[in-house]
Amino acid sequence: MEERSRILIVGATGYIGRRIVKASIALAHPTFILFRKEVVSDVEKVEMLLSFKKDGAKLVEASFDDHGSLVDAVKQVDVVISAIAGNHMRHQILQQLKLVEAIKEAGNIKRFVPSEFGMDPGLMEHAMAPGNIVFIDKLKVREAIEAAAIPHTYISANIFAGYLVGGLAQLGRVMPPSDKVFLYGDGNVKAVWVDEDDIGIYTIKAIDDPCTLNKTMYIRPPLNILSQKEVVEKWEQLSGKRLNKTYISVDDFLVGMEDQSYGEKIGISHFYQIFYRGDLYNFEIGPNGVEASELYPEVKYTTMDSFMERYL
Amino acid sequence: MEERSRILIVGATGYIGRRIVKASIALAHPTFILFRKEVVSDVEKVEMLLSFKKDGAKLVEASFDDHGSLVDAVKQVDVVISAIAGNHMRHQILQQLKLVEAIKEAGNIKRFVPSEFGMDPGLMEHAMAPGNIVFIDKLKVREAIEAAAIPHTYISANIFAGYLVGGLAQLGRVMPPSDKVFLYGDGNVKAVWVDEDDIGIYTIKAIDDPCTLNKTMYIRPPLNILSQKEVVEKWEQLSGKRLNKTYISVDDFLVGMEDQSYGEKIGISHFYQIFYRGDLYNFEIGPNGVEASELYPEVKYTTMDSFMERYL
Numbered sequence: 001m002e003e004r005s006r007i008l009i010v011g012a013t014g015y016i017g018r019r020i021v022k023a024s025i026a027l028a029h030p031t032f033i034l035f036r037k038e039v040v041s042d043v044e045k046v047e048m049l050l051s052f053k054k055d056g057a058k059l060v061e062a063s064f065d066d067h068g069s070l071v072d073a074v075k076q077v078d079v080v081i082s083a084i085a086g087n088h089m090r091h092q093i094l095q096q097l098k099l100v101e102a103i104k105e106a107g108n109i110k111r112f113v114p115s116e117f118g119m120d121p122g123l124m125e126h127a128m129a130p131g132n133i134v135f136i137d138k139l140k141v142r143e144a145i146e147a148a149a150i151p152h153t154y155i156s157a158n159i160f161a162g163y164l165v166g167g168l169a170q171l172g173r174v175m176p177p178s179d180k181v182f183l184y185g186d187g188n189v190k191a192v193w194v195d196e197d198d199i200g201i202y203t204i205k206a207i208d209d210p211c212t213l214n215k216t217m218y219i220r221p222p223l224n225i226l227s228q229k230e231v232v233e234k235w236e237q238l239s240g241k242r243l244n245k246t247y248i249s250v251d252d253f254l255v256g257m258e259d260q261s262y263g264e265k266i267g268i269s270h271f272y273q274i275f276y277r278g279d280l281y282n283f284e285i286g287p288n289g290v291e292a293s294e295l296y297p298e299v300k301y302t303t304m305d306s307f308m309e310r311y312l
Numbered sequence: 313m314e315e316r317s318r319i320l321i322v323g324a325t326g327y328i329g330r331r332i333v334k335a336s337i338a339l340a341h342p343t344f345i346l347f348r349k350e351v352v353s354d355v356e357k358v359e360m361l362l363s364f365k366k367d368g369a370k371l372v373e374a375s376f377d378d379h380g381s382l383v384d385a386v387k388q389v390d391v392v393i394s395a396i397a398g399n400h401m402r403h404q405i406l407q408q409l410k411l412v413e414a415i416k417e418a419g420n421i422k423r424f425v426p427s428e429f430g431m432d433p434g435l436m437e438h439a440m441a442p443g444n445i446v447f448i449d450k451l452k453v454r455e456a457i458e459a460a461a462i463p464h465t466y467i468s469a470n471i472f473a474g475y476l477v478g479g480l481a482q483l484g485r486v487m488p489p490s491d492k493v494f495l496y497g498d499g500n501v502k503a504v505w506v507d508e509d510d511i512g513i514y515t516i517k518a519i520d521d522p523c524t525l526n527k528t529m530y531i532r533p534p535l536n537i538l539s540q541k542e543v544v545e546k547w548e549q550l551s552g553k554r555l556n557k558t559y560i561s562v563d564d565f566l567v568g569m570e571d572q573s574y575g576e577k578i579g580i581s582h583f584y585q586i587f588y589r590g591d592l593y594n595f596e597i598g599p600n601g602v603e604a605s606e607l608y609p610e611v612k613y614t615t616m617d618s619f620m621e622r623y624l
Contacts, residue, residue, distance in 0.1 A: 015355065040485040043327065043475055050622050163355055173352040310362050 005078040005110065005208050006030040008060065010099060012052065013045045015160070016117050017083035019200030021052050024081075027204050031057040032077050036064065064095050070102035074109060079207045081113040086134055089263050093137040097144055104148040111207050112150050114141050117157040117199060119270070119279055120216055127279075130262060131269030153206050154216040157199045158192035158280050161307050165193055168235060168243075169228050169275065171268065176235055176311050180244040184253065184275035187229030187245075192220050192280045195302035202292040202299065211290055218285055219292040221301040228275055231304060238308055250276050317390040317422065317520050318342040320372065322411060324364065325357045327472070328429050329395035331512030333364050336393075339516050343369040344389050348376065376407050382414035386421060391519045393425040398446055401575050405449040409456055416460040423519045424462050426453050429469040429511060431582070431591055432528055439591075442574060443581030465518050466528040469511045470504035470592050473619050477505055480547060480555075481540050481587065483580065488547055488623050492556040496565065496587035499541030499557075504592045506531050507614035514604040514611065523602055530597055531604040533613040540587055543616060550620055562588050 007024050011017040012033045024031040033052055039045045053059055060076060062069035074080060080103060086093040096114055103109045121135035121142070145152050159165075167173040168181050202219050206212040226234075236242055248256075253276070257268045273279040285291055293301060319336050323329040324345045336343040345364055351357045365371055372388060374381035386392060392415060398405040408426055415421045433447035433454070457464050471477075479485040480493050514531050518524040538546075548554055560568075565588070569580045585591040597603055605613060 040479070040487045043486045046478065046486045047474060054622065162359060166358065167352070174355045174358045175352045310366065 004029045007079045008032040008077040010034045010082040011084035013048045019196045023200030023204040025055050032060050033057050035059040035061050064098050071106050074102050074106040079111045082115045084115045086115050096141045100144045112152045116154050120156040128269045131266045153212045156218045158194050161193050161195050168232050183247050188227045189278040190281040193224045193304050194219050198301045205296045216289045221293045223303045316341045319391045320344040320389040322346045322394040323396035325360045326395050331508045335512030335516040337367050344372050345369050347371040347373050376410050383418050386414050386418040391423045394427045396427045398427050408453045412456045424464045432468040440581045443578045465524045468530045470506050473505050473507050480544050495559050500539045501590040502593040504532050505536045505616050510613045517608045528601045533605045535615045
């Protein structure tokens with residue numbers, strides 16, 4: 001059996017980062033956590049870091065404002081996975097340019113996974129503002145990675161189930177509604193829904209695999225390719241309750257975006273891409289792409305029926 | 313064996329609330345969690361609520377703005393424990409007056425534990441502003457409880473170790489410093505430091521106990537009565553590193569408070585009470601008080617030596 005790669009995880013206390021840590025430890029990789037000095041005042045993050053440490057991870061102190069400290073951290077491992085925030089509330093994607101510089105200088109990294117884990121930014125040139133900022137910045141990071149010839153894998157993880165399945169893709173809620181539900185358009189556009197723990201597992205599976213080298217890995221578990229309406233119907237079956245359905249036309253949806261804050265506009269424009277345009281599933285995976293559930297059929301991924309049972 | 317009381321926990325996702333939930337489930341009490349509608353947009357809180365549910369707790373939907381929903385929630389249980397936020401950043405203590413109203417109307421509650429878990433507000437008439445707001449508001453809640461003749465226990469849990477031991481009581485940090493440390497005064501004033509999980513366990517132990525009825529229970533584990541200097545020295549021994557010590561006079565400390573925000577001033581004035589005045593340990597427990605480690609010697613509480621090992 002080969003020695004398992006040593007993995008450094010950046011953004012480890014975040015929503016996806018903590019799943020990647022869990023998977024890395026579960027799959028017996030020596031796991032290193034970048035611990036940023038700014039965190040010392042945040043008791044919740046420190047608690048999480050200490051729980052990773054208890055589970056066997058090593059904390060490595062470094063700062064994005066200290067290039068040398070990043071280089072030193074990177075030199076301790078074989079693989080770097082970044083899950084730094086890139087959502088509608090906190091957008092730190094371009095901080096990774098500093099990480100790319102450090103990886104370039106260290107020269108020892110066999111694989112880098114930058115923080116993407118959503119829609120493939122390489123296919124989102126058409127995306128609506130202001131949500132497109134996320135894709136534009138992720139592409140800037142890709143450019144830097146490729147210019148430095150750093151071995152990499154990009155991961156398109158599609159919809160985080162905990163955000164959008166629990167709330168049946170209702171804006172601003174992550175628990176199922178009890179009476180009524182809004183459907184986008186006719187509710188029939190296909191999307192791809194993925195359990196966050198599975199994202200962690202597939203990510204760790206990919207990092208030592210030559211099949212994913214310099215490719216984009218899409219996570220498309222076949223049973224989880226569902227329209228919003230199918231998700232709503234699954235919930236109705238599970239809960240035994242019928243919900244009143246209101247169908248929102250694309251025009252009404254976009255008008256509703258106008259009064260929102262900048263952060264909310266980013267979120268809403270991503271809903272537009274997913275549920276009106278179908279940007280998660282309106283393309284075939286090309287020659288530079290691979291699909292996770294095909295590569296790793298041994299992973300027993302969570303279906304959305306099973307995922308939704310926790311809300312009953 | 314007696315039937316165990318059914319417990320409703322309010323503020324369950326908070327820093328102390330989550331420990332009380334864990335202890336309630338561990339000690340096999342039927343555990344109910346007040347689930348406030350406002351939480352449906354907060355994915356982190358929802359995740360925690362779902363993890364409680366998975367561990368066997370029941371979520372009960374209610375709102376502080378809907379008296380009937382609170383009464384209905386309270387009627388399902390025997391005991392109510394509130395751990396609603398009362399810290400320097402979020403102060404919701406007076407919201408509990410609505411909970412007291414609901415408990416009064418429901419009429420079935422055998423024990424109510426309001427959110428205190430710090431210094432005993434009954435002994436803090438002399439406290440400095442603006443930190444005294446916390447004590448003043450906790451006393452208003454006590455008055456309402458006593459006016460309604462609700463059976464109760466007040467819990468004085470002293471210093472939360474995760475906040476102040478890890479950072480050696482340095483303001484604004486919860487991880488040990490690596491080079492220098494500030495000591496308050498001569499560093500010799502005694503304080504009482506308690507592991508948060510132990511606070512959860514002692515709280516649950518107290519709720520069915522006639523000895524704690526209508527009393528204040530102080531948590532003073534004998535081995536954890538330590539000065540700041542003793543805590544610092546324990547860390548130096550454990551880590552094998554000497555820290556440079558700077559002693560801060562009370563005048564310098566209070567001058568440093570002036571430029572801070574309101575929330576920070578509350579925190580700093582509590583540091584003053586604890587580390588200069590010695591308000592955690594400068595009194596004998598009176599006839600209306602009991603001490604947790606004496607009442608429940610079977611609890612193997614965590615010593616601070618053991619607690620600090622997690623930071624090594």
